[in-house]
Amino acid sequence: xxxxxxxxxxxxxxxxxxxxxxxxxxxxxxxxxxxxxxxxxxxxxxxxxxxxxxxxxxxxxxxxxxxxxxxxxxxxxxxxxxxxxxxxxxxxxxxxxxxxxxxxxxxxxxxxxxxxxxxxxxxxxxxxxxxxxxxxxxxxxxxxxxxxxxxxxxxxxxxxxxxxxxxxxxxxxxxxxxxxxxxxxxxxxxxxxxxxxxxxxxxxxxxxxxxxxxxxxxxxxxxxxxxxxxxxxxxxxxxxxxxxxxxxx
Amino acid sequence: xxxxxxxxxxxxxxxxxxxxxxxxxxxxxxxxxxxxxxxxxxxxxxxxxxxxxxxxxxxxxxxxxxxxxxxxxxxxxxxxxxxxxxxxxxxxxxxxxxxxxxxxxxxxxxxxxxxxxxxxxxxxxxxxxxxxxxxxxxxxxxxxxxxxxxxxxxxxxxxxxxxxxxxxxxxxxxxxxxxxxxxxxxxxxxxxxxxxxxxxxxxxxxxxxxxxxxxxxxxxxxxxxxxxxxxxxxxxxxxxxxxxxxxxxxxxxxxxxxxxxxxxxxxxxxxxxxxxxxxxxxxxxxxxxxxxxxxxxxxxxxxxxxxxxxxxxxxxxxxxxxxxxxxxxxxxxxxxxxxxxxxxxxxxxxxxxxxxxxxxxxxxxxxxxxxxxxxxxxxxxxxxxxxxxxxxxxxxxxxxxxxxxx
Ligand SMILES: Nc1ncnc2c1ncn2[C@@H]1O[C@H](COP(=O)(O)OP(=O)(O)OP(=O)(O)O)[C@@H](O)[C@H]1O
Ligand SMILES: [Mg+2]
Numbered sequence: 037x038x039x040x041x042x043x044x045x046x047x048x049x050x051x052x053x054x055x056x057x058x059x060x061x062x063x064x065x066x067x068x069x070x071x072x073x074x075x076x077x078x079x080x081x082x083x084x085x086x087x088x089x090x091x092x093x094x095x096x097x098x099x100x101x102x103x104x105x106x107x108x109x110x111x112x113x114x115x116x117x118x119x120x121x122x123x124x125x126x127x128x129x130x131x132x133x134x135x136x137x138x139x140x141x142x143x144x145x146x147x148x149x150x151x152x153x154x155x156x157x158x159x160x161x162x163x164x165x166x167x168x169x170x171x172x173x174x175x176x177x178x179x180x181x182x183x184x185x186x187x188x189x190x191x192x193x194x195x196x197x198x199x200x201x202x203x204x205x206x207x208x209x210x211x212x213x214x215x216x217x218x219x220x221x222x223x224x225x226x227x228x229x230x231x232x233x234x235x236x237x238x239x240x241x242x243x244x245x246x247x248x249x250x251x252x253x254x255x256x257x258x259x260x261x262x263x264x265x266x267x268x269x270x271x272x273x274x275x276x277x278x279x280x281x282x283x284x285x
Numbered sequence: 286x287x288x289x290x291x292x293x294x295x296x297x298x299x300x301x302x303x304x305x306x307x308x309x310x311x312x313x314x315x316x317x318x319x320x321x322x323x324x325x326x327x328x329x330x331x332x333x334x335x336x337x338x339x340x341x342x343x344x345x346x347x348x349x350x351x352x353x354x355x356x357x358x359x360x361x362x363x364x365x366x367x368x369x370x371x372x373x374x375x376x377x378x379x380x381x382x383x384x385x386x387x388x389x390x391x392x393x394x395x396x397x398x399x400x401x402x403x404x405x406x407x408x409x410x411x412x413x414x415x416x417x418x419x420x421x422x423x424x425x426x427x428x429x430x431x432x433x434x435x436x437x438x439x440x441x442x443x444x445x446x447x448x449x450x451x452x453x454x455x456x457x458x459x460x461x462x463x464x465x466x467x468x469x470x471x472x473x474x475x476x477x478x479x480x481x482x483x484x485x486x487x488x489x490x491x492x493x494x495x496x497x498x499x500x501x502x503x504x505x506x507x508x509x510x511x512x513x514x515x516x517x518x519x520x521x522x523x524x525x526x527x528x529x530x531x532x533x534x535x536x537x538x539x540x541x542x543x544x545x546x547x548x549x550x551x552x553x554x555x556x557x558x559x560x561x562x563x564x565x566x567x568x569x570x571x572x573x574x575x576x577x578x579x580x581x582x583x584x585x586x587x588x589x590x591x592x593x594x595x596x597x598x599x600x601x602x603x604x605x606x607x608x609x610x611x612x613x614x615x616x617x618x619x620x621x622x623x624x625x626x627x628x629x630x631x632x633x634x635x636x637x638x639x640x641x642x643x644x645x646x647x648x649x650x651x652x653x654x655x656x657x658x659x660x661x662x663x664x665x666x667x668x669x670x671x672x673x674x675x676x677x678x679x680x681x682x683x684x685x686x687x688x689x690x691x
Contacts, residue, residue, distance in 0.1 A: 114608070
C-alpha cells in the first residue's frame with residue numbers, strides 16, 4: 037500500500053451571497069495515493085473547481101478535514117498555506133497564466149524565486165531541466181506570444197514541476213486546446229505519472245480525457261456520485277500515433 | 286523570502302513595461318532636476334553676493350543721511366542733507382574703533398577727452414577712501430591731503446573710463462580731461478574691479494578730492510555719504526555705536542529726536558541681500574517641491590492602474606507560493622525603483638541644467654550636496670509613501686478571485 041498524498045473527509049464549502057447560501061460542496065471524501073493519476077469529472081457547476089482550489093490550499097473548506105502529505109491544513113494560516121503551495125503543489129490552469137513578455141525560462145523559474153535558499157545557479161539549472169522534461173529545450177528564451185497554446189501549456193506544466201511538488205493539480209488544463217494538442221498534453225501527463233511517479237489530480241469534463249487516467253472521481257451537485265478505477269486506461273501516445281500525421285510536435 | 290529575489294522580480298516586472306516605467310519616472314525626474322537646479326541658482330547668487338560684498342571690505346561702515354521728519358512730513362533719503370565736514374572731523378577726533386574715514390559726494394556728468402566723451406560719475410573722496418574700499422592703483426599715484434586742501438583738479442580714472450576716453454592705448458597719466466567743462470589732470474588709473482553684486486560697473490568712475498567736487502562741481506557743503514573702516518570686523522558693532530553717539534552730539538539731537546543719519550555695516554548689507562536670495566531659494570524650492578509631489582502622485586496613479594491590470598499575475602504569484610508580504614514588497618520595491626531611478630536621472634539633469642545656466646546665462650550656480658541628498662531622500666520616501674497603498678491593495682487580494690479576474 038503506497039503512501040497517502042491527500043486525504044479529505046466530509047469536505048463542505050459554502051458561499052454566502054447576501055442572505056443566500058450556495059452549497060458548492062456538500063461533504064466530499066476520498067483519498068489519493070502517491071503516484072496516482074486521478075481525474076475529477078462532473079458537469080458544469082458540480083463543484084470541481086471549488087474542490088480543486090481547496091486541494092491546492094488556495095481556499096479553505098467550511099467544514100471537513102483535509103490532510104496534505106500528512107499535514108492538517110485546517111490549522112494553518114495564510115503564509116503557511118502559501119509556503120505549502122510553493123513546495124508541495126504544482127498548479128496548471130486552463131488559461132496557462134504565464135507572465136507576458138517574459139521568457140519561458142523566467143516563467144518556469146518563478147516558483148523558485150519564492151523558495152528561499154535556492155541559489156541562482158541551481159534555479160536556472162532546475163528551470164532548464166523542467167523545460168527539457170516537457171520537451172521545450174529549444175524554446176527557453178521564447179516569450180508566451182511566440183509560443184503555441186500547447187507549448188504555453190507545457191511551459192505552465194514545467195513551472196508546476198520545477199519545485200518538485202508532491203502533486204500536480206490541473207483545472208481543465210486541456211480546455212483551451214484542440215483535441216490533438218490535448219492528447220499531447222495528456223501524453224506528457226501520463227509520462228510524468230508513469231516515468232517520474234508524479235501524483236496528478238486532473239479536473240476535466242470530457243470523458244475521453246478522463247479515459248487517460250487511472251481513476252475517475254465524478255461529482256454531481258457537490259457530492260461524489262462515482263469513484264472508480266479505469267480498467268481500460270488508454271495510452272495518449274498510442275492515440276496520437278493513430279491520428280493522421282502532422283509535422284508539428 | 287529574500288529581498289534580492291524580490292528586487293529581481295520587481296526589476297523584471299518593470300522591464301516588461303519600460304516605456305511606462307520611464308513615463309512614470311518623468312514627474313520625479315523633472316521634480317528632482319528642478320529642485321537641484323533651483324537650489325543651485327539660489328545658492329549660487331547668494332554666495333556670489335556674499336563674496337562680493339565681503340570683498341568690498343567686511344569692516345566697512347557706511348553713514349548716510351536719514352529721512353528726517355520735517356514739519357511732520359517724511360522726506361526721502363536723497364533729499365535730506367545732514368552730513369558735513371564737521372561730522373567727519375568729530376568722528377576723526379573722537380572715535381577709537383576706526384582706522385580710516387572718508388566723506389563722499391558724487392556727481393554725474395560727461396567726461397571729455399578731445400573728440401571722445403563718456404557719461405560717468407565723479408566721486409569726491411579723501412585719500413583714505415582707497416584703503417576703505419580696498420581698491421588699488423594700476424598706474425600713477427593717488428592724490429594727497431594737500432590736494433584735498435587745495436581742491437586740486439586732479440583725478441584717478443576707473444578702467445572703463447580709460448577705455449572710453451583713451452581708445453588709442455596711450456597712457457592717460459598726465460593728460461588733461463574735462464568733466465562738466467572743468468579740466469582735470471589724470472594722475473593715476475585704478476586697478477580693474479569688474480561688476481559688483483548688483484551688476485554695476487565699478488570701473489565706470491572718476492575719483493577726485495571731495496573738496497573739488499563740493500566746491501567746483503556741486504557747490505555744496507554736504508556729503509552724500511561718509512565711509513569708515515572699523516579697526517577690524519569684530520569691532521564694527523562697537524564702532525557703529527560710537528559713531529552714532531558722536532553724530533548725535535555733533536548734530537545736536539535731543540534724546541527724544543530720532544537719528545537724522547543711518548549707520549550701516551557691510552554685514553547688515555550682506556544679511557539683507559542674503560535673506561532676499563534666501564527667500565528666492567525657498568520660493569523656487571517650493572515650486573520644485575510641488576512638482577516632486579505631483580511626480581509622486583503620478584507613481585501612485587500608475588501603481589494603482591498596474592495593480593488592477595496585473596490582478597491575474599498577482600493571483601498566479603500567490604498560487605505558486607507568494608505570500609501577501611512578498612506581493613506587498615514587490616510592488617513597493619517597484620515604486621521605489623521607479624522613484625530612485627527617476628531621482629538619479631533627475632540629479633544628473635539638475636546638475637547639467639545648472640552647468641548650462643552658468644555657461645549660457647553666466648549666472649552663478651552652486652550645487653550643494655545637501656540638496657542632492659535631500660531630494661534623493663524625498664524621492665525614496667515618495668516611492669515608499671505613494672507606493673504603499675497600491676502595494677497593500679495588491680497584497681490583500683484573494684488568490685482565487687485574482688486568478689478569475691478578467
Ligand atoms: N466565489 C463564489 N461565490 C459564490 N458561489 C460560488 C463561488 N465559486 C463557486 N460558486 C458556486 O459553486 C458552484 C460550483 O462552482 P465550480 O466553479 O466549482 O463549478 P465547476 O464544477 O468547476 O464548473 P465548470 O465545469 O463550469 O468549471 C457553482 O454553483 C458556483 O456558482
Ligand atoms: Mg471549473
